[in-house]
Structures are given as structure tokens and as C-alpha cells.
Amino acid sequence: MKISAHLQNTHNHHHITLTTNDTTHTIEIPPKSTGYGSSANGGELLFLALATCYCNDIYREADxxxxxxxxxxxxxxxxxxxxxxxxxxxxxxxxxxxxxxxAELEALARHTDTVAEIQNTLRGGTPVTMGEIEVESNG
Structure with a gap:
């Protein structure tokens, strides 16, 4: 599964596109009150990723x-x-x-904790590397 997240931010514009394999969708997160940046911080989104992964995986493992x-x-x-x-x-x-x-629901919940990919990514300390940087001067 190939996943990509793309963010574009300019004054009063914050656009997010998410893609998994060939399926693309957007989520709405408004810009900060200053007009620049995201009103949601990275920590909040990281924690949302953990919650979302566990939620989705519960349904997968239950099935x-x-x-x-x-x-x-x-x-x-x-x-x-x-x-x-x-x-x-x-x-x-x-x-x-x-x-x-x-007991069956608790076993499901505990098992899901062991297979949740985002949890396991953080627990495993997966390296994050920065690739190409492009700059454009307009001043």
C-alpha cells in the first residue's frame, strides 16, 4: 500500500490531499487565525493518526x-x-x-494493539528522512 499526504498553504488557504494507492480524497482543516499554517498542530494530527489507525484496525481484526x-x-x-x-x-x-x-472483545482490543501499524511504526522508531528541497524566492 502506497500512501501520500500533500499539503499546500498560502494566506487563508490550507488544502490537504491524501492518497492511498490510486484513491485520493481531501480533508478540511482551516488555516490558523493568522491566515498562515494549519489550525491543527502536528502533535494533534499524530495523535489522531494513532486513534484512527486503532479504530480502523479494530473493525478489520473484528471482521x-x-x-x-x-x-x-x-x-x-x-x-x-x-x-x-x-x-x-x-x-x-x-x-x-x-x-x-x-472477554472476546477485550482479547480483540488487546490483539489490535499489537498489529496497529501506526502504533508499531512509532514503537519501532522508523527513520524519517527529508528528500528534495525546492525553494522559490519572490522577494
Whole structure:
């Protein structure tokens, strides 16, 4: 699966395009009140990625086990220190509702934690590298 996120930002314009394989869609996040940048910060979006991954994976893993999950709630909390410092104390909690016994739903929830790709990416310390930089002077 090939995933790409593209962001374009100019004064009062913040456009996001997400692509997985050949499927592209957009999400709306308004610019900051100053008109430049995103009103959502990277930490919030990182935590949203963790919550979204776990939510989607619960449904995927439930389907594999033949469990009908009817609702998922995920809350991710953590801390950031000074600028340039990585996050710490990242924890998440989930509520999974479905048509199965409590022990079966708990086993599903615990198993999903072990296969959630975003969680495993962070836990594994995957390197992030910067590629080509293009600059354009207009002044």
C-alpha cells in the first residue's frame, strides 16, 4: 500500500490531499487565525493518526474473527516539551462495543494493539528522512 499526504498553504488557504494507492480524497482543516499554517498542530494530527489507525484496525481484526463491532471510541493523550523535542508519555485508551462477550472483545482490543501499524511504526522508531528541497524566492 502506497500512501501520500500533500499539503499546500498560502494566506487563508490550507488544502490537504491524501492518497492511498490510486484513491485520493481531501480533508478540511482551516488555516490558523493568522491566515498562515494549519489550525491543527502536528502533535494533534499524530495523535489522531494513532486513534484512527486503532479504530480502523479494530473493525478489520473484528471482521477477521467474525465479531460484529458496533462502536469504537479512542482517546490518545501525551506530552510535548520544548520545540524540537519528541513527544513522551503517549498513551491511549479505547472503548469497543460489539456483539460478543466481554472477554472476546477485550482479547480483540488487546490483539489490535499489537498489529496497529501506526502504533508499531512509532514503537519501532522508523527513520524519517527529508528528500528534495525546492525553494522559490519572490522577494
Amino acid at each position: 477477521r474473527r467474525g465479531i460484529a463491532v458496533t462502536a469504537v471510541e479512542v482517546t490518545v493523550d501525551g506530552d510535548f516539551g520544548a520545540p524540537s523535542e519528541p513527544a513522551y508519555n503517549i498513551t491511549y485508551r479505547a472503548k469497543v462495543t460489539g456483539r460478543a462477550g466481554a
